[in-house]
Amino acid sequence: MFYVILTFMDESIVYRYCPLDTTAAPLFHYYEHMKNGTSINIVDCRITAIILCTYLIFILHSEYMLFLTDRDSISWRLLYDISNRNYDNYLKSIINLKKIDSIRSVFRMIFLDNQEYPMNTDDDDERIKMTMMMKMKNRQNFLNKYFNHLIINVDLQKFRKSKLNVFNYCGVETRIYLVFTMILLHLIDVFLMILVI
Known part of the structure; x- marks a missing residue:
């Protein structure tokens, strides 16, 4: 806040202060301007x-x-429940892609816009995944594709059993969306950190 106030002061004050503060000098490119005899770009x-x-x-x-x-x-427990606890449960439920070849075929079918793929599996977990992915077939933007990617990577039975504390009866689809939101927020956080640096 002090540096913000300093930038709105007269340039002569900035020049007098910079030699006294090793943080302010590089912030205002003080030594570079002194060497070249140019004025400080206060706007930057x-x-x-x-x-x-x-x-x-x-x-x-x-x-x-x-x-x-x-x-x-309740506000703290609610936020912790739908963010950290739900995301941790998702990470614990991730499975190996090699074990779910039929799901990968549906995944390819949706992305490559092939003809209908018969859902003839007896595994409830795979049937639920296929149903959820089929619902997204007609809305293929990046977010829906990534949502399908999150579904395909997780053991839904295990994920369903690890219930939340506050939202005990929250559905699997909603919880996958919450996981997606957490990943998106993490990417925004990293982007902001890079922007500041």
């Missing part, structure tokens, strides 16, 4: 300082939520 420095300040506020808020929130409250 403001943008950088605002991004760093926003990220710092985000980190402080995250730390507050993690360590200073009442963990017995």
